Amino acid sequence: MTAETPPQQGRTAARRGRPSQPTILDVAALAGVSKSAVSKVFNNRPGISEATRVRILDAAGKLGWSPSASATALRGERTRTIGLVLGRDADLLTADPYFAELIAGMEQELGPPGYGLQLHLVGDDFVREEEVYERLARERRVDAFVLTESRIGDSRPALLRRLHVPGLLVGRPWQREHAEGLHYLHTDEDLHGITEAVEHLIGLGHRSLAYVAGPDNRVHTVLRRRAVEDTLARHGLRAHSVIPCGFGNATAAAVTERLFAPGAEPPTAVLYPNDTMALTAIATLTRLGLRVPEDVSVVGYDDLALGVWLHPRLTTVSQNVQDIGRVAALRLLAVLGEDVPDPGRPPAPHLVVRESTGPVTGPATGPVTGPATRAPGTPAQGSLRDNP
Amino acid sequence: MTAETPPQQGRTAARRGRPSQPTILDVAALAGVSKSAVSKVFNNRPGISEATRVRILDAAGKLGWSPSASATALRGERTRTIGLVLGRDADLLTADPYFAELIAGMEQELGPPGYGLQLHLVGDDFVREEEVYERLARERRVDAFVLTESRIGDSRPALLRRLHVPGLLVGRPWQREHAEGLHYLHTDEDLHGITEAVEHLIGLGHRSLAYVAGPDNRVHTVLRRRAVEDTLARHGLRAHSVIPCGFGNATAAAVTERLFAPGAEPPTAVLYPNDTMALTAIATLTRLGLRVPEDVSVVGYDDLALGVWLHPRLTTVSQNVQDIGRVAALRLLAVLGEDVPDPGRPPAPHLVVRESTGPVTGPATGPVTGPATRAPGTPAQGSLRDNP
Helix, strand or coil: CCCCCCCCCHHHHHCCCCCCCCHHHHHHHHHHHCCHHHHHHHCCCCCCCCCHHHHHHHHHHHHHHCCCCCHHHHHHHHCEEEECCCCCCHHHHHHHHHHHHHHHHHHHHHHHCCCCEEEEEEECHHHHHHHHHHHHHHHHCCCCCECCEEEECCHHHHHHHCCCCCCCEEEECCHHHHCCCCCCCCCCCCCHHHHHHHHHHCCCCCCCCCEECCCCCCCCHHHHHHHHHHHCCCCCCCEEHHHHHHHHCHHHHHHHHHHHCCCCCCCCCEECCCCHHHHHHHHHHHHCCCCCCCCCCCEEEEEEEHCCCCCCCCEEECHHHHHHHHHHHHHHHHCCCCCCCCCCCCCCCEEEEECCCCCCCCCCCCCCCCCCCCCCHHHHHHCCCCCC | EEECCCCCCCHHHHHHCCCCCCCHHHHHHCCCCCCHHHHHCCCCCCCCHHHHHHHHHHHHHCCCCCCCCCCCCHEEEEEEEEEEEEEECCCHHHHCCHHHHHHHHHHHCCCCCEEEEEEECCCCCCHHHHHHHHHHHHHHCCCEEEEEEEEEECHHHHHHHCCCCCCEEEEECCCCCCCCCCEECCCCCCCCCHHHHHHHHHHHHCCEEEEEEECCCCCHHHHHHHHHHHHHHHCCCCEEEEEEEECCCHHHHHHHHCCCCCCCCCCEEEEECHHHHHHHHHHHHHHHHHCCCCCCEEEECCHHHHCCCCCCCCCCCCHHHHHHHHHHHHHHHHHHHCCCCCCCCCCCCEECCCCCCCCCCCCCCCCCCCCCCCCCHHHHCCCCCCCC
């Protein structure tokens, strides 16, 4: 976590186009009355005509002003709204429950102090995305933003600095120096889960692991890929293949079909970048006549609700997405001056072994590939994208 | 659709605690300048000192006012935010992608004209739910609300009337007279899809159908149940069982295990109230040693993304949830005076036949039950709830 406080507001902010917060003097000026008249109305004291009372209430309403009694002072000046702008297509959002889990976790903490989440889906149009951030900041619609999916060359931290709106990134910033002023949620143990997954498969006798890597413009996919390759290297192994690709179900099916195509030397285990892709892959393997885990072991990532219910139950890296959402919300509320408990760090991702992984029992549709005896296979050369 | 226009705002509204919209005169009053000075600043005309310009911009910002050039006049006075308050637990929201689909559809239409969706999850605490509606209305955080999941005895239409905020219900109101002032999305063909599903199963030779009915306090679950029973009756059949229950995965597994418990006379086909429950049921049947569709046919509802990818591919009632979200958003934008195309009606739900239904091939674990030869079985008596 960085230690920045939210940007100061007032005259300086007004000069930059962000108006200062309304005061009781503004209400009095707008209603054409004295400050004490406003005070009387809000303290239910007598001596104000009904017409004046209505005018004062109307002015306060227009300005969004309410009496600033101690703790409510700061809150009264806020929108109590957090912005979440997702650079995702609507289709992809619904295909992967990650965001629903994250939002659900955030809502658990935002709800009680009366905060709401304002959601914008902008697809992968970065220009449109920046416009949305700018408009929400200009119109003072939100107190802060939550950012997800840290990107290589991410322009959003600089944008938020320019807009003077606090932001919290769920994940690791692309480069620390570029994330100046940005709060972020990250534990040094983030890569523990994916490392455990690779160790688990090696422990089961797998020597030929394929890694479906997700989009290569995301910081977390790049870091996880490196952790997979480093872990394999520590055991003298190389990946059967590493496949950068999009996050969709169609991609998961296509990648899986290519890995296990007739004539290919298939891996004995495949790691997918999220649970939905892993579940799609299991169904694809079933259609190809392969059994999970007897012929192929499959590992997902996220530990979403459905994985534990389907058959076989999914082995996956649990990252407690709802907990991450909860911690993110509490951190932001603290940044905004709310009196909330310190949530600590979100739990580190860890492997949950269920039924979709098992020992190598023999060749699937080809011979088991020994350690480092062959270069990464053909699939590593290609890149399937449905979400560049 | 009802034909109400949104409630008039102005003096009357101010008396009830909702301030009238700010005007250029308010900006001038607050800044202590003339109306023409405000006009000059916003039209970039000369003759205004820098100090005055800053004061005017600050006043306009505080009031949330912007110049009312023809079409933007109305918009400038709005928050351009739609409220969506979901009476669901976070867990359930993430277990069922319905809401992610609905939100994704709405965002497609809300985004371009610069609207956002403000989301609140309040669990099944109706008191807290009403408080959220009241606060959002009082603080003028939203221009309108979208309501989902029409309930028996729904209090929200009356609440919105009292709050003078327009609302659009996705679904059929509990009682038309109680929904006065509420816009709603409903086609008379809503029940076409579930009727098709029952006809499809009867056409495949099924005579013993179980209906997992969902919570019995929702209007749509009650109507669908009636449609199932009416369709069966037209063929001289009664349901093997009708099971009111919650929407969760654990419920889906438990209901399925009970229907196919040792010694029970099982149905040959089961209809579930959503896809996630149907997918969980297929996995549960697989664990029980039953094949889908050879031993049991399974039908879902919603046609969500994952159903087409898993194995077997899910037969389901498609209701194009994203389209419903799109139409709902466009209808609300029209209510709010935005110039948007008439979206027409959302497509009627219809059956999509895939791989999880097939002809009756013989007894599953017991004899096929003939038409109307037995009363609904034991499961109909109980009610499993994880989301009352």
